[in-house]
Amino acid sequence: MSAIVEFDSVGLRYGTGAEVLCDLNFRLAKGSFYFLTGPSGAGKTSLLKLLYLAQRPTRGRIRLFGEELSDAPRSALPAFRRRIGVVFQDFRLIRHLSAFDNVALPLRISGRSDAEIEGPVREMLAWVGLADRASARPATLSGGEQQRVAIARAVISQPELLVADEPTGNVDAEMASRLMHLFAALNRLGTTIVVATHDIGLIAATPGAHMMRLDRGGLIDSTGALRHPPGASASPV
Numbered sequence: 001m002s003a004i005v006e007f008d009s010v011g012l013r014y015g016t017g018a019e020v021l022c023d024l025n026f027r028l029a030k031g032s033f034y035f036l037t038g039p040s041g042a043g044k045t046s047l048l049k050l051l052y053l054a055q056r057p058t059r060g061r062i063r064l065f066g067e068e069l070s071d072a073p074r075s076a077l078p079a080f081r082r083r084i085g086v087v088f089q090d091f092r093l094i095r096h097l098s099a100f101d102n103v104a105l106p107l108r109i110s111g112r113s114d115a116e117i118e119g120p121v122r123e124m125l126a127w128v129g130l131a132d133r134a135s136a137r138p139a140t141l142s143g144g145e146q147q148r149v150a151i152a153r154a155v156i157s158q159p160e161l162l163v164a165d166e167p168t169g170n171v172d173a174e175m176a177s178r179l180m181h182l183f184a185a186l187n188r189l190g191t192t193i194v195v196a197t198h199d200i201g202l203i204a205a206t207p208g209a210h211m212m213r214l215d216r217g218g219l220i221d222s223t224g225a226l227r228h229p230p231g232a233s234a235s236p237v
């Protein structure tokens with residue numbers, strides 16, 4: 001299967017500090033589902049930032065959608081970003097927009113009319129259990145509700161790549177399972193998915209997903225970090 005992401009000897013440091021990611025070499029296969037695990041501080045969020053182009057590597061090369069990014073000018077990055085859905089750990093909802101308008105945003109940016117947007121956004125809000133909160137502003141929503149709006153916004157446009165940082169950290173087990181079904185459905189439609197999580201239950205409930213495990217800035221399986229997920233008896237991540 002062709003690669004949607006390729007990392008070649010990638011390293012990242014913030015400012016003049018030590019490298020927080022070092023010598024990452026891996027390929028993500030188009031249409032596959034990956035979990036990214038590892039202890040707190042291992043570099044998971046930093047790796048996701050490289051994937052959704054919020055950070056550029058301090059060394060090495062990254063190819064995304066078959067294009068070499070190291071040589072790409074800054075002005076080329078927004079077009080890449082529009083092909084990526086992101087669920088941020090801190091949600092990043094737009095405060096002055098309602099839940100409906102936050103979810104509608106990617107469709108509006110891609111030029112869809114209000115008539116085309118209405119149905120899919122209502123359907124997505126219903127799926128994440130927020131049909132009756134469509135007009136609520138983020139500040140009036142609970143943390144779990146904000147997280148569900150953030151997920152709905154990330155998946156609404158069926159991005160080619162979905163990157164999610166602890167996307168179920170604020171919801172109960174039943175909702176977490178529902179959200180994972182949403183990701184699995186998106187994956188069946190062809191979206192490549194990368195989910196950073198500490199939740200063993202989520203991993204065990206997603207057969208066929210691949211594992212990437214980070215420890216102190218390095219992928220533990222340096223040959224490519226791909227293996228099948230552990231069963232329910234797996235050691236804590």
Ligand SMILES: Nc1ncnc2c1ncn2[C@@H]1O[C@H](COP(=O)(O)OP(=O)(O)OP(=O)(O)O)[C@@H](O)[C@H]1O
Pocket residue numbers: 014020038039040041042043044045046047
């Ligand atoms: N903007 C930044 N400036 C400087 N150092 C940073 C910055 N962001 C992260 N770091 C450092 O990089 C390392 C990796 O952090 P990162 O947030 O990527 O880890 P993580 O695995 O996502 O952790 P967690 O599971 O707690 O979210 C940590 O040592 C952290 O202190």
